[in-house]
Amino acid sequence: MYDVIIIGAGVTGCSIARELSRYKLKTLVLEKGEDVCTGTSKANSAIVHAGYDAVPGTLKTKLNRRGNEMMGGVTDDLDVPFSRIGSFVVCLKNDDPKKLQALYDRGVANGIKGLEIITDINRLHEMEPNLSDDVVSALYAPTAGIICPFLLTIAMAENAYTNGVEFRFDEEVSSIAKENGSYAVTTGAGVYHTRTVVNAAGVYADAIHNMVSAKKLHITARKGEYCLLDHTAGGHVKHTIFVLPNEFGKGILVSPTIHGNLLLGPTAVDVDDKEATNTTGAGLTEVNTKCFRGVKNIPTREVITSFAGLRAHEDGDDFIIGEPEDAAGFFDAAGIESPGLTSAPAIGEMLAGEIAAKLRAEKNENFNGKRRGILDPKKLTLEERNELIRKNPAYGTIICRCESVTEGEIIDAITRPLGAKSLDGVKRRVRAGMGRCQGGFCSPRVMDLLKKYRNVPMTDITKSGGKSQIVFGYSKKSEEV
Amino acid sequence: MKNCDLVIIGGGPAGLAAAVSAYDAGIRDILILERDNCLGGILNQCIHNGFGLHTFKEELTGPEYADRFIRQVLERKIEYRLSTMVMDITPDKVVTAMNREDGMFQLRAKAVILAMGCRERPRGALNIPGFRPAGIFSAGTAQRLINIEGYMPGREVVILGSGDIGLIMARRMTLEGAKVKVVAEIMPYSGGLKRNIVQCLDDFGIPLKLSHTLVDIRGKERVEGVTIAQVDEHMKPIPGTEEDYSCDTVLLSVGLLPENELSKSAGVALNPVTRGALVNDRLETSIDGVFACGNVLHVHDLVDYVSEEAASAGRHAAEYITRGEQKSETAVPVKAVDGVRYTVPTTIDPALCDDSVTVRFRVGKVFKDSYISVYLNDERIQHRRKQIMAPGEMEQVILPKKTLLAKDGLKEITVRIEEA
Structure with a gap:
C-alpha cells in the first residue's frame, strides 16, 4: 500500500513528489510517457511570470506569486538555470x-x-x-524570468527519487476504484493500492478526476x-x-x-x-x-x-487544486495551464502540505533538497576543464557540435538516477541535438552511447519511447538484429 | 602556448589538399585538426562512385578519393590530430582545441586555413508543419547510418528536396531494399546534378515532383505518412493539390550550409549569399592570414573543385607564412549580377594574383542557350555560350592575370548571364 500515488510526471507532478519526499511517505509517480517532462511541461514558453495578469483572488494569482518567490531558492537547490531577466x-x-x-x-x-x-x-x-x-x-x-522547463522538471524528479520516491514509466492509468478508505489504481502493468491519489495528469486531468468524482471537470x-x-x-x-x-x-x-x-x-x-x-x-x-x-x-x-x-x-479558467467533496483522499492538480510552470513549486508546497496533514505524516529527517546537475564543462576554466579531462577523458570528446556537448555529459545524463532512455531524453538533459543542425551529426553517436550504457540493441533505441524506434535493423541483412 | 606555422581546421578533402599544397610550397610546421576519428571527412560515407573524374581521370568512390589525399599527407608526414574539436579561433589566430588525450589546448598560428565543411539544413529551418516523430532524417544522417553504422533507417521513404545527397540516398535506400516513393522539390528545377537525377532517380523509376513540397507529417511516434502539395510561383502550397503518401521515413535534402560558427567567432566577414567567408583571389578572408576553402567557403557539387580550390588556399597560406601579408592596393571588386548569385572570390588584385584566377559562381535559375559574360569595367572580355545552366551546377570563368593588368583604370570586374 502506497501512501501517495501521483499520476503524471510533468513539472506539477514532479514538484509535488519532491515536496512530499520531505515527509515519511511511500510515494509512487505513475507516468504514461517514457520519461519525465513529456507532455505540457516540455512545450511551453519557459517563462517565470511576474504574476500581474491573473485575476485577483484566484489560485492562479496566489500560486503564481508564491511560485515566483520560491523559484530562486528552488533552482539554487536543484542546480537549474534560471534568470530574472524581467x-x-x-x-x-x-x-x-x-x-x-x-x-x-x-x-x-x-x-x-x-x-x-x-x-x-x-x-x-x-x-x-x-x-x-x-x-x-x-x-x-x-521579477519575471526565464527557465529551462525540462531541467526544472528533471531536477525535481531526480531529487524526489533520491529522497525515496518511486517512479514508473510507460504506465498509463486506465481506472481508479475507491476502496475502503483507499484507492486502487490500475495501469497496463498492474494494480496499485494507495491511501491517496494526486491527479497531475495535464490535459488528461479531467479524465482522471472524472474516474472518482461526480462533479465533472472538462479540460x-x-x-x-x-x-x-x-x-x-x-x-x-x-x-x-x-x-x-x-x-x-x-x-x-x-x-x-x-x-x-x-x-x-x-x-x-x-x-x-x-x-x-x-x-x-x-x-x-x-x-x-x-x-x-x-x-x-x-x-x-x-x-x-x-x-x-x-x-x-479547464472551463472554470482557474487551477483546480485539492480534494473534491465526493472523493476524500483524491487530490487534484488540474487545469494547470499558464502560469503553471511558475506556480509548480508553490503547487507542490501547497498540496504536499495538505496531504501530509491528512496522512499525519512525519518529517523525513533524511531529506536532502540539494541536487547536483549534470556538470557543464563550458562553465569551467581551462585548467579545471583539463583536470576534468585527465580524470575522465569522456569530457574531452565533443559529441554535439552545435551545443558543444561532451561524451561525459551524455554518459552522465544516461547513467544518473532516472537517466535518459531515448534521444529526446538526452536532448532535454544536456541539449545534444538541440542546436542548429537538430541532431543531424550527433544523433548516430548519441544512439551508440545509449546502446552502450543502457545495454540494449540499436533497434530498441527510440527518439522518445514507444514505437519511435530510429533504425529497423542492419542494412543488407535480415530484419532481426 | 605552442606556436604553429599553419593550422588547418578540418581533415576532409579541403583540409587535406590544402595541407599537401602548403607542404609542397615549403611549409613544414603544419597541423591538421580533425573532429572525426579518421581523416577524409564526409567522403568516408560517400561510398558511391563518380569522384575524381577531373582530378584523376577515373571514377573513384568517396573513400578512395579521400585515400589518395590521405596518402599524400602521410607520405609528407604532415601532423594531424583526430577526434579533436576546435572550440574557438581568435582574430589574432589563437586556436583553442580539445580532445581526450591532450585536453583543451591552445596554439598560436601564423596562418589558419578554414576547412570545416558544411552541414545540412534541418527540417526546423523550413517550418514544415506536422508532428515530430522518429523517422525524419537529413539525407546525410541516413547516409551515415547506412554506410558507416550499417543500420537501416527506413523501409518506405519520401524525400523532400532534390539536393545531391538526397538523390544519392534515393538510390542507396532502393538498393538496400527500401521503397522510395517520391522525391518532392519545391523549386521548379532540381537542386542536384543532372547526372544524379538520371542515375539515381530515372534509372530506378523514382518520380521527381518539381514545384512540390511537404505540407504535413503524420505519426506521433514514428512517421506514418506525409502530405505533398504543389506550390505556386511564390512557393505557397496550392489548395486542392494535396496528395497523401504512406511512409515510415522522410529524408530531407534541402540545402547545405557552410559551418562558419568558428569563423564568426574569429570575426571573419561572411557573404550573406553563400554564408561562407568573403575572400580575395588568394582565398584570404577579411582577417590577414586566415584562408578558407571547400564547402565552408561555398558549397560545391564536385570534390575535384574542392581539392583544386584548397590547393590554392594552401599555396597562398604558405606564401603568407614565408612573405607576410602583402598590402593590396589595387584590388578590384568582382560583381555578381544578372542571374549570377555570387562569386568566389569577391575581390581580385591584378598585381598580386596568380597567373590566372578561377572565379566560381552559381546562377539563380535555369538558363537555356545563354552566355556567361565577363566585363572589365564596361568592356566585355568573355562571352561563352552554355546550352544549359542550373543552380545545382557550379560554373566558373578563368581570368588571365595579363588581361587584368592590361586593362587601364580597372575599377570592377562583372560576371553576368546574358540571355540569347
Missing part, C-alpha cells in the same frame, strides 16, 4: 493605454513588486533596442505553436516581450531562452485531440508574422525548429 508588456500606438494601466493596477492588487509603466521611449529603447517603432509605452516587470487542449531561433538570434531581445492583447488576440511573445536561443510564440487554438502536438501551416505563419508587432527585425530565417504544446485549459 518582462515588458508593450503598448502600441493604436492600443488603448488604459489597458496597460489596468494590467499595472491588477499587478499591484496581486501584490507584485517592482512593476512600472515606462512611457519614456528613449529609456525603453535603451533597455530594449529592438522594440518595434510602434511601441509607445510598456509595463515593466523586473480543453489549447494548442500553442512556437518557433525557436538559433543562438545567433538569442540576443535580439534582453527581456521577455509581450504585446497587449487586442482585437487580433493575445499576441506572440518574443523572449530569449535560458540557453541563449530566441523563442517566438505561442498561438492559442482549442483542439479536440489531446495528442495533437503537431504544428500547422497556419500556426507557424501566425507566429512568424505576429511576432513583429512588438519587436522589429527578428531574424526569423535563423529558425532551427518549431514545436507545439497543449495547455490544459
